[in-house]
Amino acid sequence: MEIYITLNKKFDLDKFVSKLPEINIFSDIYVFLNNFKYFELLFNLLKELIKFLNTYPFLYLRLHIIHPYKENLESFYLKIYQLVSPFYLEGYNHQILPRLMVFPIFLFTLPRNLKDFLETYFFPPGIILDKKTKNHSLERVFINSHKDPLLSIGYQNILLNLLENIQSSKIDWKLCNPMMIFEEEKIFPCIYAYEKKLSYIHEEFCNRCLYRLLKKFSPLGLIDPQELATLHFRLALDLFENKNIEMALKHFYETLRFTSSDEKEEIYYYLGIGKAQLGDYTSAIKYLKKAKIDHNTYFYLGFSFFQKNNFLKAKENLEKALNFNLPLEEKIPIVIYLGHTYKNLGLYEKAINLCEEIAKYVELEQIFNLMGTCYFKLKAYDKAVECFKKAILIDPFCAIDYANLCLSLKELNKREEAVYYGEKALELDPELEFIKKILWEIKND
Secondary structure, three states: EEEEEOOOOOOHHHHHHHHHHHHHOOOEEEEOOOOHHHHHHHHHHHHHHHHHHHHOOOOEEEEEEEEOOOOOOOHHHHHHHHHHHHHHHHHHHOOOOOEEEEEEEEEEEOHHHHHHHHHHHHOOEEEEOOOHHOOOOOEEEEOOOOHHHHHHHHHHHHHHHHHHHHHOOOOOOOOOEEEEEOOOOOEOHEEEEEEEHOOOHHHHHHHHHHHHHHHHHHOOOOOHHHHHHHHHHHHHHHHOOOOOHHHHHHHHHHHHHHHHHHHHHHHHHHHHHHHHHHOOOHHHHHHOOOOOOOHHHHHHHHHHHOOOOOOHHHHHHHHHOOOOOOOOOHHHHHHHHHHHHHHHHHOHHHHHHHHHHHHOOOOHHHHHHHHHHHHHHHHOOHHHHHHHHHHHOOOOOHHHHHHHHHHHHHOOOOOOHHHHHHHHHHHHHOOEEEEHHHHHHOOOO
C-alpha cells in the first residue's frame, strides 16, 4: 500500500491513526513537509507509527520524507535516527530488513556533505530533479513532472509499477497499488482522485489516468521508447478485449509512434477492426489494407465495404474470409454478411445455398430470415413462408419476420393467415407503416 500525506496545520493525525489498521503488511508512507515549522507534527506522526509497529510486529513500513533543503538538517535527522534506531538494531540482530526504514527525498538540491551524513545513518537520500539538476548521481531519483511534488512522485510510482508488472499474466496487472492520500481533513483513494479532487474513482477514470500518465512521461526520457510502446500496446489490448474501443485506439495510435515499420502491421490490424466497430468505415478500410492478414482482416474489410454499399468489394473480401478453416461460431457472422451481400447483388440462389449449408449445423433467426427474403425475391412464396415460420419459432419477438410472413402469405392469397401475422407484427412494432398499408389493402380488397 502507498500512503501520501501533505503535512500542514489542518492534517488530522487522529484520523490518520484510525486508518492504520487498514494498511498492508508492506507499506510505503510519503510525508510531504513543505514547511519545517510542522516538524513537530512529523515527529508525532513518527511516534504513532512506532507505537503501531510495536503493537503489530509483522508489519514493515518505509517512511519517505519529502522536503526542500535547508541548512543544519543534521540535528533534524539525528532526532529521527534516535526514534527509529531500535528497528535498525532489530534488523541487524535478526539479519532481516528493518521493519521501519526512513528515506529522505529532497526537492532539487542536496549538498555532498549532507548526502554523506545521511548515508552514514542509513538514510539513503533521493531527489526530485528539476531542469537544472538533470545529471544527478543518486539512485533514488524522481522527475519533476508536476508542480505538486506529490503528483510527481505518485504518478512515477504508478509508472514504475506498470513497468514491473507488464510481463505478468495476471488479469489485474495494470491496477495501481492500494492508496490513501491525506490532504487536510480529506482522504482520497488514489493519485488521480487527489489531483482532480474526487472522492470516488470509476474504472473509466483509471483508463484515462494511465493514458495521461504515459503521455505526460513520454517526452521526459524516463522510459525507453520500446518499453513505452510495449506498455501502450498491452494497455490497448486489455481495453480492446473489454470493448473499450475508443480508449484502446488512443493507445494503439501511441504505439505506432514507437514501433518500427515491420511491426506496424499488427497495430494497423487493431486500428482497422476498432474503426470498423466504431462505424468509421473509411478509416477501417485504410488501416486494414496495411494490416497483417487473417480471416478477421478480410471480414472487417468486407463488413466495412458492405456498410458503404460497395457490395462487390464486400463480396470479394468476405469470400476470402470464408476460405479460412474456421470453427462454426467464427463462420456465422461471415456467412450472414456474405449472404446479405449476395442478396443485395441479386445473387439469391448463392445466398440460399450459403445459408442452407450453415443451417445444417445451427438454426439461427437471421439465417432463415435471409433465406425467406431470397425465396420471396425468387417468387418461391411457399418456401419463403416455410423459412419465415422457422425464423419465428427461433425468435417469436422479431416483428420483421411476422411482417415478411404476412407479405408472403398475401402473395399466396392466404388472406386470413396474412392478416393474423400482419397484426402480430404490429403488436411487436407499431411503426411498421408498410404492414399497415398491406393490411388495409387485404381488408378492403
